[in-house]
Amino acid sequence: MRNYSFRAPEWSCIILTLGLLVLTPVAQQASSTTQPPNEYAPNFIGYVSSTGSYVRITCMPELIYSSSGSYAACLNMSHTRTAIATTCVSGSMPVYPRSTVTCPETAPLCAWDYVNSDLKDEVPLTMVGCGTTSDPWDYYRETTSSTSLKSTSGRDDHSTLETVTTSTSRETSLSSDTPSQDSPSTQPNLAWIAGPIVGGIAGIAIIVLLTWIVILLRRRTVR
Secondary structure (H helix, E strand, C coil): CCCCCCCCCHHHHHHHHHHHHHHHHHHHHHHCCCCCHHHHHHHHEEEECCEEEEEEEEEECCCCEEEEEEEEEEECCCCCCCCCCCCCECCEEECCEEEEEECCCCCCCCEEEECCCCCCCCCCCCEEEEEECCCCCCCCCCCCCCCCCCEEECCCCCCCCEEECCCCCCCCCCCCCCCCCCCCCCCCHHHHHHHHHHHHHHHHHHHHHHHHHHHHHHHHHCC
């Protein structure tokens, strides 16, 4: 008959080990469920001060917030080519690295907004786009005050900036993507000019060469 009896210290060690094995997964699960929400979601722009609190502002769901250098924008990354506007001309035309577009009638004014990393940021990023007002707004990626009572993809008065394309634009602010393709160049195509010129020069060279050969042959015949 086998002896399955254990002394008291052995039982206490076994119970302690089993307790640790059971409690460890429970502790891990508890810590994973208490993580704070991710305020830096792909379409999160920042918080805007509104009547003593801060309202959370995001790009439209299909767009993501992106920055490059000193500039930022809401972009549609499904396009093969994206660009960020850097300035305005004529009060109604955002300027992209290789193209310029005109603001739509629903948001006729080109203007600047600023994205601050926090309330003390002295060098914010610039968001250039079209809106119904040219008054700049400040976004804050982080704040030291209690934040928003609500989330939105645009200002309540729908006056936030939107970036536009040459073919379509959206009513809601900060929702459209930048031009997916560069605007056609306005410079004239010089290929039709260069072709005849090069061909004419080659023709003249051939005629001169043939004339020179004929002259040489005649001189040899005379001798």
